[in-house]
Amino acid sequence: MTEVRHRGAKDGEPPLEQQPSEDKGSDSELKAEKDAVSDNESKVDSGVPEVPVSADDTPEVLNKALSGLSSRWKNWWVRGILTLAMISFFFIIIYLGPMVLMMIVLCVQIKCFQEIITIGYSVYHSYDLPWFRTLSWYFLLCVNYFFYGETVTDYFFTLVQREEPLRILSKYHRFISFALYLTGFCMFVLSLVKKHYRLQFYMFGWTHVTLLIVVTQSHLIIHNLFEGMIWFIVPISCVICNDIMAYMFGFFFGRTPLIKLSPKKTWEGFIGGLFSTIVFGIMLSYVMAGVRYFVCPVEFNNDSNSFQVDCEPSDLFQLQDYTLPGVLESVTGWTTVRLYPFQIHSIALSSFASIVGPFGGFFASGFKRAFKIKDFANTIPGHGGIMDRFDCQYLMATFVNVYIASFIRGPNPSKVIQQLLALRPDQQLYIFHSLKAHLTEKGLLPAVEAAA
Amino acid sequence: MTELRKRGGGGGDPDTADNISDKEAESDDRLGLPGDGEGEGDVDSKTDAPDVPVSTADTDNTPECLNKALKGLPPRKRRHSGHTALQQRGRAARWKNYWIRGLLSICMISGFFLIIYMGPITLIFVVMCVQIKCFHEIITIGYRVYRSYELPWFRTLSWYFLICVNYFFYGETVADYFGALVRREVPLQFLARYHRFISFTLYLAGFCMFVLSLVKKHYRLQFYMFAWTHVTLLIVVTQSHLVIQNLFEGMIWFIVPISIVICNDIMAYLFGFFFGRTPLIKLSPKKTWEGFIGGFFPTVVFGFLLAYLLSQFQYFVCPVEFNSDTNRFMVECEPSDLFVLQEYTLPAAVQSTLRWKTVTLYPFQIHSIFLSSFASIIGPFGGFFASGFKRAFKIKDFANTIPGHGGIMDRFDCQYLMATFTHVYIGSFVRGPNPSKVLQQLLMLQPEQQLGIFHTLHSHLQERGLLPPAAVQAE
Numbered sequence: 073m074t075e076v077r078h079r080g081a082k083d084g085e086p087p088l089e090q091q092p093s094e095d096k097g098s099d100s101e102l103k104a105e106k107d108a109v110s111d112n113e114s115k116v117d118s119g120v121p122e123v124p125v126s127a128d129d130t131p132e133v134l135n136k137a138l139s140g141l142s143s144r145w146k147n148w149w150v151r152g153i154l155t156l157a158m159i160s161f162f163f164i165i166i167y168l169g170p171m172v173l174m175m176i177v178l179c180v181q182i183k184c185f186q187e188i189i190t191i192g193y194s195v196y197h198s199y200d201l202p203w204f205r206t207l208s209w210y211f212l213l214c215v216n217y218f219f220y221g222e223t224v225t226d227y228f229f230t231l232v233q234r235e236e237p238l239r240i241l242s243k244y245h246r247f248i249s250f251a252l253y254l255t256g257f258c259m260f261v262l263s264l265v266k267k268h269y270r271l272q273f274y275m276f277g278w279t280h281v282t283l284l285i286v287v288t289q290s291h292l293i294i295h296n297l298f299e300g301m302i303w304f305i306v307p308i309s310c311v312i313c314n315d316i317m318a319y320m321f322g323f324f325f326g327r328t329p330l331i332k333l334s335p336k337k338t339w340e341g342f343i344g345g346l347f348s349t350i351v352f353g354i355m356l357s358y359v360m361a362g363v364r365y366f367v368c369p370v371e372f373n374n375d376s377n378s379f380q381v382d383c384e385p386s387d388l389f390q391l392q393d394y395t396l397p398g399v400l401e402s403v404t405g406w407t408t409v410r411l412y413p414f415q416i417h418s419i420a421l422s423s424f425a426s427i428v429g430p431f432g433g434f435f436a437s438g439f440k441r442a443f444k445i446k447d448f449a450n451t452i453p454g455h456g457g458i459m460d461r462f463d464c465q466y467l468m469a470t471f472v473n474v475y476i477a478s479f480i481r482g483p484n485p486s487k488v489i490q491q492l493l494a495l496r497p498d499q500q501l502y503i504f505h506s507l508k509a510h511l512t513e514k515g516l517l518p519a520v521e522a523a524a
Numbered sequence: 525m526t527e528l529r530k531r532g533g534g535g536g537d538p539d540t541a542d543n544i545s546d547k548e549a550e551s552d553d554r555l556g557l558p559g560d561g562e563g564e565g566d567v568d569s570k571t572d573a574p575d576v577p578v579s580t581a582d583t584d585n586t587p588e589c590l591n592k593a594l595k596g597l598p599p600r601k602r603r604h605s606g607h608t609a610l611q612q613r614g615r616a617a618r619w620k621n622y623w624i625r626g627l628l629s630i631c632m633i634s635g636f637f638l639i640i641y642m643g644p645i646t647l648i649f650v651v652m653c654v655q656i657k658c659f660h661e662i663i664t665i666g667y668r669v670y671r672s673y674e675l676p677w678f679r680t681l682s683w684y685f686l687i688c689v690n691y692f693f694y695g696e697t698v699a700d701y702f703g704a705l706v707r708r709e710v711p712l713q714f715l716a717r718y719h720r721f722i723s724f725t726l727y728l729a730g731f732c733m734f735v736l737s738l739v740k741k742h743y744r745l746q747f748y749m750f751a752w753t754h755v756t757l758l759i760v761v762t763q764s765h766l767v768i769q770n771l772f773e774g775m776i777w778f779i780v781p782i783s784i785v786i787c788n789d790i791m792a793y794l795f796g797f798f799f800g801r802t803p804l805i806k807l808s809p810k811k812t813w814e815g816f817i818g819g820f821f822p823t824v825v826f827g828f829l830l831a832y833l834l835s836q837f838q839y840f841v842c843p844v845e846f847n848s849d850t851n852r853f854m855v856e857c858e859p860s861d862l863f864v865l866q867e868y869t870l871p872a873a874v875q876s877t878l879r880w881k882t883v884t885l886y887p888f889q890i891h892s893i894f895l896s897s898f899a900s901i902i903g904p905f906g907g908f909f910a911s912g913f914k915r916a917f918k919i920k921d922f923a924n925t926i927p928g929h930g931g932i933m934d935r936f937d938c939q940y941l942m943a944t945f946t947h948v949y950i951g952s953f954v955r956g957p958n959p960s961k962v963l964q965q966l967l968m969l970q971p972e973q974q975l976g977i978f979h980t981l982h983s984h985l986q987e988r989g990l991l992p993p994a995a996v997q998a999e
Contacts, residue, residue, distance in 0.1 A: 247952035250944065254902060257941075261908045264807055269916030280758065281751045333738055428728060434735045442743030467731075470724065478721035488969065489977055491962045497990050503963050504981050504991075511978060516971055 154452055158461070159312070166305060170370045170379045173304065174294055178216075181290035183458045185212055185282055187448045192278040195443055196271050203263040204272065208279045210256050215283050218249035219291040227298055228372050229489075289466045292473040299476055301381070302366040306357055306418055307472045310425040311464050313352045318345030318430075334437050337430070346426035353422035354415050361389045361412040388414045388480065417479075424471050429464045436463035628926055632935070633786070640779060644844045644853045647778065648768055652690075655764035657932045659686055659756055661923045666752040669917055677737040678746065682753045684730050689757050692723035693765040701772055702846050763940045766947040773950055775855070776840040780830055780892060781946045784899040785938050787826045792819030792904075808911045811904070820900040827896035828889050835863045835886040862888045862954065891954070898945050903938045910937035 165172050189208050225232060225242045232238045241248065264272055297304040322341025330337040360366045368383035393408045401407060436459070440446065449457030492500060511517045639646050663682050699706055699716045706712045715722065738746055771778040795818025796811065804811040834840045842857035867882045875881060910933070914920065923931030966974060985991045 244952050246948050250948045254941070254945075257909070258902065258905050261807070261905050261912065262805075264908075264912045266806065269912055273913060273916045277751055277755045280755055284754065284758070331736075332740065333735070428732065431732050431735045434738075435731070438735065438738045438743055439747060442747045467728075471728075474720050474724045478718050488962060488965050489980055491965075492977070492981060493984065495962065497985075497988065500981065500985060501990055503966070504978075504985060506963055507966060507974065507978055507981070510967060511971075511974060514971065516975055517978075 151455060154455055155316075158452070162308075166301065170297060170301065170381070173297060173301075177290050177293055177297075180458055180462065181216075181286055182212070183451070184286045184462060187451075187457045187459045188282045188286065189279065191443060191445060191448065192275060192282075196274055196278075203259065204275050207256060207260055207263070208275070210259075211253070211279055211283060212287065214249065214252045214256060215287050217252065218245075219287065221245045221249065223291065223294060223298075227370075231372065285466060289469045293465075293469045296469065296472050296476065298370045299480075300367050300369050302357070302360050302414070303472060303476060305360065305366065306353065307421055307425065307468050308465060309356055310349055310353050310418075310422045311429055311468050314345045314349040314422075314426045314429060315464065317348040317352075318342060318426075321345060321348075331434060333434050333441070342426075342430070346423070349426045350419055350422040353418040353425075357412065357415045357418040361385075361414050388412070388417070417475075420475070421468075421472065425464075425468055428471070429468055432464040432467040436460070629790075632926070636782070640775065644771065644775065644855070647771060647775070651764050651767055651771075654932055654936065655690075655760055656686070657925070658760045658936060661925075661931045661933045662756045662760065663753065665917060665919060665922065666749055666756075677733065678749055681730060681734055681737070682749070684733075685727070685753055685757060686761065688723065688726045688730060689761050691726065692719075693761065695719045695723065697765065697768060697772075701844075705846065759940060763943050767939075767943045770943065770946050770950065772844045773954075774841050774843050776831075776834050776888070777946060777950060779834065779840065780827065781895055781899065781942045782939060783830055784823055784827045784892075784896050785903055785942050788819045788823040788896075788900050788903060789938065791822045791826075792816060792900075795819060805908060807908050807915070816900075816904070820897070823900045824893055824896040827892040827899075831889045831892035832886060835859075835888050862886070862891070891949075894949070895942075895946065899938075899942055902945070903942055906938040906941040910934070 165176050189205075193205075221242065222245070225245065232242050260272075260276060293304065296307070318337075318341040320341075321344030322336070322338045325340040325344065326336075326338035328339040329335055330339050330342055364383070364385065365381050367385050367389045368381045370379055370381055371383075372379055389412055391410050391412055394411055395408050396404070396406060436448075440448070447456030448459035451457045452461065455461060492503065495503070508517065639650050667679075695715070696719070699719060706716045734746075734750060767778065770781070792811075792815040796815025799814040799818065800810075800812035802813040803809055804813050804816055838857065838859065839855050841859050841863045842855045844853055844855055845857075846852075847854045863886055865884050865886055867884050869882050870878070870880060910922075914922070921930030922933035925931045926935065966977065969977070982991070
């Protein structure tokens with residue numbers, strides 16, 4: 073748990089220091105931390121005294137199993153085991169299907185929100201503020217309702233049209249969401265208490281920025297998921313691979329520091345991570361692009377009332393021959409190579425994950441440095457909170473979503489139909505005739521129909 | 525000038541920035557305002573206890589000409605010999621203040637009419653200027669609060685983010701409304717197709733610059749300013765784009781909401797001035813229930829009448845469209861059903877009192893009742909929010925741009941909620957999607973999807989009888 077040293081006098085003289093988490097346990101470590109990094113990819117230190125790890129939150133079973141090892145190795149074993157546990161968990165939920173994935177994304181989002189808001193409460197000592205915890209969760213609910221409503225309306229279009237109450241909810245969705253949000257806003261204004269204005273405004277701002285970061289990105293992840301599970305799995309795996317590879321390369325070859333913010337990151341780790349992630353991304357996409365389960369857009373089947381992933385794979389996932397450029401030809405002796413086009417896209421995704429993704433990690437490090445916390449929370453032993461693990465993922469999710477929208481798919485057909493049916497009759501006729509002319513031009517409609 | 529009590533201590537230590545606890549309000553004794561900080565924090569100052577001398581700080585920016593014109597204003601109520609000279613001077617200063625405020629109000633309203641006359645392009649331009657000024661005001665407050673003038677890069681980054689977000693929103697608007705123009709010019713086509721990607725890249729560049737600019741002792745300040753910038757962008761920029769989208773729907777959707785909010789401000793002020801007795805909310809002690817309720821009814825009536833007046837003109841009622849042939853905006857169309865007079869049967873109760881059976885109204889007038897109700901009931905919460913904000917950061921006004929009134933943000937604080945509400949209202953109850961946008965999306969789909977939609981639409985239109993069934997053979 074992130075600890076907060078309570079302020080003595082109420083006139084706010086002592087600075088807002090926060091003690092590090094229970095793992096550290098003494099003030100001397102606070103000083104060591106000022107030089108040491110407080111992010112999670114701790115590479116080999118250069119003379120910084122070792123920080124003994126308290127295994128307070130490690131489960132008993134692990135403690136017993138590792139009791140014989142020295143504390144540093146124990147820390148690494150704990151981290152390693154938890155890493156394997158998390159990766160296996162990831163595989164299990166992929167196996168369980170889209171519904172479970174969505175649930176998990178929702179839970180992760182709620183946990184990240186809770187972690188960040190808790191930090192805010194600790195920073196501002198706002199536990200005693202009236203209403204505020206209620207309001208933060210209320211805003212989270214509102215924004216989630218808004219986003220899920222938009223998603224549901226898009227993807228479950230037929231189901232929504234069938235059920236009358238759902239139809240009304242979806243028709244006036246924006247208005248209802250806005251009304252809910254406004255209620256929260258008015259409650260906030262009414263809850264302003266005389267001596268606490270600034271605190272309350274800070275918490276209001278904090279909540280909104282957190283919502284902006286956490287909730288919007290988790291919905292972009294779900295949009296990516298609906299595009300095809302491969303668009304969910306490959307980016308997340310690339311980021312994880314980059315984390316691990318950069319750590320390994322830094323561990324073995326690390327020499328030149330990368331950025332003052334995280335002194336344990338090195339250029340060797342950065343570049344080594346880049347190349348290995350690209351290779352990993354290419355191989356992973358090759359493996360996954362052949363499996364329909366991953367490649368097809370997730371659709372809701374109205375008859376069976378369940379999700380299905382069955383389709384004809386799009387061009388992106390069909391093997392194609394590419395002619396190698398002259399340079400590579402001479403080196404490898406091949407003229408052409410058979411690839412999925414998706415593998416080319418995966419190079420772009422991996423590059424982003426390796427080059428820009430770490431900035432998400434630096435941002436989180438800077439945040440933890442600014443508010444003098446070691447980890448966001450202590451949910452995962454050895455790793456910190458959920459937010460610690462997901463900090464690089466947020467930029468990645470947004471990038472993938474923007475990438476898909478710009479380079480891969482066009483608009484969603486069911487959404488277009490929905491909009492079409494909402495137009496006025498004369499507008500519908502106008503579009504009908506324009507579309508007919510367009511299709512006839514392209515030869516998709518026999519010319520005899522055009523005469524009518 | 526925003527008066528902000530300077531705190532002692534160096535600017536380099538980030539932790540003291542948080543020591544602005546509200547407990548310091550006790551010792552805060554600025555400007556002779558009442559010591560508990562409950563002084564005049566909002567701009568709708570009703571009559572209060574007569575002995576409070578008016579702060580003369582805000583007449584510093586009064587233009588010379590006004591000062592000269594008002595110099596001769598004699599102090600009133602001289603015959604009450606029991607009052608001290610100080611009170612007389614206070615009263616004189618107060619009347620001067622009222623005159624200045626009144627004059628500036630009339631100036632602003634005339635300015636509003638002028639820009640409406642000048643047309644949509646000028647309106648968009650003015651909205652953008654207002655947005656930039658509001659952003660500047662709020663960011664300046666942030667700089668003062670956090671004393672972050674010396675932080676590297678930060679001013680550049682704030683303005684850079686403003687440009688990015690504006691680019692994103694304007695790009696979305698331009699692509700929608702100027703569809704034909706965009707399709708003609710190839711560079712514009714490229715920018716439009718990859719618009720989101722380009723905007724995201726620009727934003728990312730700013731984000732990376734922020735991370736690279738983090739300086740060791742100033743982390744917390746920098747994060748605060750980052751968050752402050754983003755919240756300001758969220759409030760100011762998104763709402764100004766909603767205002768512009770309302771504008772494109774028809775200038776009446778821009779004029780009527782703004783006028784209603786202004787009317788509510790003025791009516792609530794007047795009713796409070798003459799009849800104000802019961803305080804409304806602790807946050808703004810000068811607001812009264814009489815003002816609140818008294819503002820509600822005249823605003824509804826005003827909105828009703830204004831809607832009637834404006835609905836007759838095509839200039840106000842038609843959606844703003846860009847004519848690609850003449851390369852200008854035009855506002856000419858067949859008014860939609862909303863702006864065509866219709867007969868409504870009065871409910872029986874009203875019939876017996878008025879002895880009219882039916883009444884001829886524009887349907888838009890019914891909508892205006894809802895807009896007015898929102899402006900009177902929920903709109904003031906925007907004002908309370910801004911008052912609370914000023915109270916929290918111990919500033920009297922956002923800035924001193926408008927003499928007597930404060931900054932641009934002070935005048936526009938109630939408008940933001942209204943703009944969002946109008947936009948959501950239009951989206952939910954008035955218009956459907958934009959046909960050219962739908963066509964644009966259609967043309968971007970895959971051919972099989974287009975065929976599928978074609979057939980769906982075809983059967984739908986046949987069902988509704990809009991297409992003769994025998995004319996087109998289904999494939």
